[in-house]
Amino acid sequence: MSVEKKLTAVIVDDEELARAVLREMLSHHADIEVTAECANGFEAVKAVSERKPDLLFLDIQMPKLDGFEVLELIGTDMAIVFATAYDQYALRAFEVHAVDYLLKPYGADRFEAALARARERAGEKKPAPAELRASATPPGQFADRIVVRDGANVHIIPTAKLDFVEAQDDYIAIASKGAKHLKQQTISSIETALDPKQFLRIHRSYIVNLERVAKVEPYGKDSKVAILSDGTKLPVSRAGYARLREVLDGKA
Amino acid sequence: MHPILSQFRRLGLYLLAWVPFAGLLFYLFTAFGGMTRYEAEVLVPILCLIYAFDCLTAWYTCKTTPIETSGFLRLLSTHLLAAGIMSSLWVLIARGVARLMAYSPSFSHAPEHVSHNASLLFGTGVMLYLLSVGLHYVLLALQQSQAAEQRLSAAKVLARDAELRALKTQINPHFLFNSLHSISALTSIDAGRARDMCVALADFLRLTLGMGEKTVIPLEEELALLRKYLAVEKIRFGTRLLMEEDIEPETLVFTVPPLLLQPLIENAVTHGIANLPQGGWIKLAVHRNGSEGSLNITVANNFDPEMPPRRRSGVGLVNVRQRMDARYGNRAHFEARKIDDRFEVQLGIPAETVVNA
Numbered sequence: 001m002s003v004e005k006k007l008t009a010v011i012v013d014d015e016e017l018a019r020a021v022l023r024e025m026l027s028h029h030a031d032i033e034v035t036a037e038c039a040n041g042f043e044a045v046k047a048v049s050e051r052k053p054d055l056l057f058l059d060i061q062m063p064k065l066d067g068f069e070v071l072e073l074i075g076t077d078m079a080i081v082f083a084t085a086y087d088q089y090a091l092r093a094f095e096v097h098a099v100d101y102l103l104k105p106y107g108a109d110r111f112e113a114a115l116a117r118a119r120e121r122a123g124e125k126k127p128a129p130a131e132l133r134a135s136a137t138p139p140g141q142f143a144d145r146i147v148v149r150d151g152a153n154v155h156i157i158p159t160a161k162l163d164f165v166e167a168q169d170d171y172i173a174i175a176s177k178g179a180k181h182l183k184q185q186t187i188s189s190i191e192t193a194l195d196p197k198q199f200l201r202i203h204r205s206y207i208v209n210l211e212r213v214a215k216v217e218p219y220g221k222d223s224k225v226a227i228l229s230d231g232t233k234l235p236v237s238r239a240g241y242a243r244l245r246e247v248l249d250g251k252a
Numbered sequence: 253m254h255p256i257l258s259q260f261r262r263l264g265l266y267l268l269a270w271v272p273f274a275g276l277l278f279y280l281f282t283a284f285g286g287m288t289r290y291e292a293e294v295l296v297p298i299l300c301l302i303y304a305f306d307c308l309t310a311w312y313t314c315k316t317t318p319i320e321t322s323g324f325l326r327l328l329s330t331h332l333l334a335a336g337i338m339s340s341l342w343v344l345i346a347r348g349v350a351r352l353m354a355y356s357p358s359f360s361h362a363p364e365h366v367s368h369n370a371s372l373l374f375g376t377g378v379m380l381y382l383l384s385v386g387l388h389y390v391l392l393a394l395q396q397s398q399a400a401e402q403r404l405s406a407a408k409v410l411a412r413d414a415e416l417r418a419l420k421t422q423i424n425p426h427f428l429f430n431s432l433h434s435i436s437a438l439t440s441i442d443a444g445r446a447r448d449m450c451v452a453l454a455d456f457l458r459l460t461l462g463m464g465e466k467t468v469i470p471l472e473e474e475l476a477l478l479r480k481y482l483a484v485e486k487i488r489f490g491t492r493l494l495m496e497e498d499i500e501p502e503t504l505v506f507t508v509p510p511l512l513l514q515p516l517i518e519n520a521v522t523h524g525i526a527n528l529p530q531g532g533w534i535k536l537a538v539h540r541n542g543s544e545g546s547l548n549i550t551v552a553n554n555f556d557p558e559m560p561p562r563r564r565s566g567v568g569l570v571n572v573r574q575r576m577d578a579r580y581g582n583r584a585h586f587e588a589r590k591i592d593d594r595f596e597v598q599l600g601i602p603a604e605t606v607v608n609a
Contacts, residue, residue: 014529015430015434015488016490017433017437017438017441018430018434018437020437020441021433021436021437040529062527063526063528063556064529064558085433086426105429106433158558
């Protein structure tokens with residue numbers, strides 16, 4: 001650990017006074033520079049992608065995007081310390097490889113311990129954040145919305161408005177209201193995050209919102225094609241067709 | 253369980269009540285029935301003791317023919333028939349006893365005298381039995397009102413329990429933790445404001461603690477509590493929190509269950525203000541509807557419609573609704589709705605001023 005190198009930090013909390021606590025406690029460390037303070041999830045995504053800090057202090061319940069959604073959208077090359085008044089997210093926080101979890105209100109001792117751990121782990125590489133979030137989703141609970149970053153812009157797509165998901169190499173394309181949003185995530189990981197009552201994997205590369213399926217037609221010799229209500233055609237594999245039949249027959 | 257047989261004291265009292273009837277029968281037998289004093293002295297106590305117990309059977313006929321639901325003819329026929337049967341039985345017993353007495357030479361005329369008095373005995377028996385029917389109906393009514401009272405007090409205890417539990421859950425621990433964190437921040441920035449916030453938080457807690465014992469409080473007190481709560485939240489959220497009040501001054505004296513509005517305001521803060529980076533507003537309006545004699549309360553706030561509903565949200569609303577139901581039943585109405593980015597809860601409760609608990 002080199003002491004000479006200055007560390008940069010970003011503080012994210014919607015409450016000014018909560019940011020002030022962190023600012024003050026960090027001010028005792030000459031080698032740490034606070035490069036940005038953010039009051040909501042959007043600002044956080046923007047600031048982190050522009051400034052690439054070494055340390056990130058992150059609140060969980062915030063306007064626009066919560067702390068986990070922010071994590072899902074930003075790089076992973078920093079040490080993350082959550083700071084929140086809620087204790088029920090601790091497990092999820094460690095599943096997304098957070099360095100520490102500060103419960104408000106916290107004292108200087110507790111903060112110093114978290115900072116020491118953060119220094120050690122700064123610069124560690126971690127798995128893609130979207131994968132982590134999927135694995136951290138509690139069983140039986142599914143995503144209400146999907147967050148996608150496009151440069152500094154953040155799109156929030158409620159799952160009800162999601163038409164289908166298409167796998168493209170390391171990315172997925174999320175189709176909603178005629179537009180496609182790219183996200184670095186595997187199709188299997190988003191499949192586990194989506195409610196299986198509403199979304200079905202119809203092909204190795206496709207997940208469809210069942211409410212959008214208008215009809216299924218034969219296509220070629222032994223494959224099928226699903227036609228969505230807006231006319232989009234999606235391939236259906238043999239296994240996908242079996243699953244689809246199961247769901248549709250079960251409904252009827 | 254028979255109310256008289258179940259306790260020795262009651263049985264004793266009941267038998268004591270038979271002494272005057274025994275005296276009456278003795279008088280009738282000796283004065284009009286031509287019975288000798290000795291015969292009556294032996295016969296009357298035995299007959300009265302037996303019949304006292306016989307009359308207790310009226311309990312079962314009374315229970316199977318409740319006075320409220322059975323028709324007059326049914327009541328009359330049932331009890332007259334029972335009285336006839338019991339009294340005839342009594343006459344038969346009297347004859348049997350007289351026959352036994354006749355084994356003694358001094359009572360050799362007893363059977364004769366009893367037959368002579370049979371109709372007198374039968375008439376008395378019917379009257380006594382009907383008296384007993386009346387007594388048992390009174391006992392039944394007493395027992396029913398006792399049971400009703402017990403049910404009522406059990407319901408009251410349940411309601412109180414629910415209320416205390418509600419009060420406990422209504423003070424959100426995260427509110428406390430976040431406030432303490434703000435105080436911790438202020439100690440080094442602005443010690444004076446830190447102290448103000450400590451005081452506001454303490455005032456709020458003190459007020460909520462006192463409310464657990466009351467079933468209703470004047471609206472004015474609930475508003476005082478809300479203002480303490482908002483004083484704390486205003487330090488946390490600063491200019492992001494905008495509160496508007498539209499309260500008719502004459503409504504202040506009407507009563508509300510304690511902490512009925514606080515969870516609604518807290519909801520507006522945690523689901524509205526806390527999710528709006530530029531801040532938001534909360535509106536509280538209280539009006540009296542004179543013609544319906546009701547108090548109409550509206551709590552409205554704006555929110556970010558893009559935020560997914562948080563887990564456990566709605567618990568506060570359910571709680572408020574249950575407490576209103578428990579206190580006012582169908583005299584209260586509750587409505588919560590979302591219109592675009594506005595969330596609104598409307599309550600209507602009876603406009604009551606005095607504690608009638």
